[in-house]
Amino acid sequence: QKEVEQNSGPLSVPEGAIASLNCTYSDRVSQSFFWYRQYSGKSPELIMSIYSNGDKEDGRFTAQLNKASQYVSLLIRDSQPSDSATYLCAVTSNDYKLSFGAGTTVTVRA
Amino acid sequence: DTEVTQTPKHLVMGMTNKKSLKCEQHMGHRAMYWYKQKAKKPPELMFVYSYEKLSINESVPSRFSPECPNSSLLNLHLHALQPEDSALYLCASSPYTGQGQPYTFGSGTRLTVV
Numbered sequence: 250q251k252e253v254e255q256n257s258g259p260l261s262v263p264e265g266a267i268a269s270l271n272c273t274y275s276d277r278v279s280q281s282f283f284w285y286r287q288y289s290g291k292s293p294e295l296i297m298s299i300y301s302n303g304d305k306e307d308g309r310f311t312a313q314l315n316k317a318s319q320y321v322s323l324l325i326r327d328s329q330p331s332d333s334a335t336y337l338c339a340v341t342s343n344d345y346k347l348s349f350g351a352g353t354t355v356t357v358r359a
Numbered sequence: 360d361t362e363v364t365q366t367p368k369h370l371v372m373g374m375t376n377k378k379s380l381k382c383e384q385h386m387g388h389r390a391m392y393w394y395k396q397k398a399k400k401p402p403e404l405m406f407v408y409s410y411e412k413l414s415i416n417e418s419v420p421s422r423f424s425p426e427c428p429n430s431s432l433l434n435l436h437l438h439a440l441q442p443e444d445s446a447l448y449l450c451a452s453s454p455y456t457g458q459g460q461p462y463t464f465g466s467g468t469r470l471t472v473v
Contacts (some may be wrong), residue, residue: 272427280458292449292464293402300459337401345456347392349401 250275253340255350263358266314268325272338275319281341282314282321287352288334297323328357362386363465365450371471374440380468382433388463390456393425395409396467402449408433409456413442417428441473 256271265359270284285293299305299312299321311324321340325332338350363384372378382391390409394402408414408427416425425438428441433450447467453460 281460283461285464292447292467295461295463298459341458341460343457344415346404346407347462348404351401355438 252342252348253350257338257353259356261356261358262328264328264330265331266328267333268328268332268355268357270325270336270338270355271351272321272322272340273319274321274338274340276340276342277319277355278343279319279340282312283304283339283341283347284288284310284312284321285337285339285349286334287337293337328355330357330359333357337349342353363450363452363463365468366447367468368466369469369471371473372437372440373473374439375444376440378440379437380435380448380450380470382435382465383431384452384463384465385431386452386454386463387430388452388454389430390453390460391427392451392453392462393433393435394451394464396449396465398446405436407456414456428429437470440470442472445471 262268284297286296287293297312299314307310309326313322335352335354337352362388366381393405396402405419406425422439427435450465450469451462453462
């Protein structure tokens with residue numbers, strides 16, 4: 250079983266819509282969860298971090314964490330063409346390694 | 360300064376060459392990392408340095424040799440690489456190792472082995 254799994258993409262949404270990205274993790278003791286955005290040919294860029302159950306909002310981005318279900322999600326509201334990228338879910342495991350999911354590629358159609 | 364700087368940005372090397380990748384940060388971070396990313400795959404951890412000491416080696420072949428000369432600098436020495444080692448090599452840093460530490464990534468070195 251992979252440590253971090255993301256919903257398969259690619260995900261195509263019209264401009265202005267909500268993009269919903271999901272991620273599950275296998276290590277029950279994980280406590281730190283991150284979403285990175287990676288444009289093609291570029292390095293990952295941290296866009297959200299979440300450590301406790303519930304929602305965390307930052308601008309058009311909302312991260313949701315449910316530790317009981319081992320589930321973390323990212324919502325992108327009012328999607329813009331500039332949001333077109335691959336979104337990587339990352340989880341810090343008990344041995345302090347940051348492990349990444351395979352990524353979900355999002356395309357926002359103008 | 361909130362950047363991690365990697366040089367060179369691109370590198371083409373033959374299988375008999377020796378080359379080095381360099382990573383530098385001036386954020387006062389005490390943890391530094393090397394990741395390898397193949398096309399359309401997520402980054403994979405290679406090495407972790409904590410307070411200039413190697414703390415994790417993810418069973419990386421010895422043709423990759425990391426070095427941390429000081430708290431701001433991380434090198435990756437390359438020797439006798441194979442074509443399948445061609446990838447984007449990412450350096451990252453965080454304040455410390457451990458839970459809750461966000462990583463800052465450099466822009467990467469795109470390596471091609473011919």
